[in-house]
Amino acid sequence: MEHNIITAIINLVNNPVLKVKSIYSEKNRANSTGEALEEYIKDLFAGTFAIDDENQRNLKISEVFSYLGNNSNPPDIQYIFKRDFSAKFNFMAIISEEKYLTFSNRERIESLSEEKENLQIVDVKIKNPDNPAQLKNCKLITFIMK
Secondary structure: OOOOHHHHHHHHHHOOOOOHHHHHHHOOOOOOHHHHHHHHHHHHHHOOOOOOOHHHHHHHHHHHOOOOOEOOEOOOOOOOOOOOOOOOEEEEEEEEHHHHOOOOOHHHHHHHHHHOOOEEEEEEEEEEOOEEEEEEEEEEEEEEEO
């Protein structure tokens, strides 16, 4: 299985968790909301939701992430988040079309977006960060739980 942002979004749609802290505190994986969110994101990318054995889960996560960081030196993770206060949960990602087309599992998320009305993939144009006078073709992926 390929592990990338598409895999994480598919796992998010199939395993939505609105109360991250309570779920991960029950599993003795986190003491705070930030730690719980970090564990949830690891599960999103690694697909380790169903693994109860912590050693097996950590082994699978270490196959996906090359560096997990620590409290004083966290990993550099880039993400886009814009909260829609009318929704219980709102996820948004912008991926350049060039990068999106390199994902071998993009058909999975495209078929999932046809099944789930709250998951959308839209073609958009954004300012090119290297040259703001140019527009860059991108995919906007949104998942909203009302």
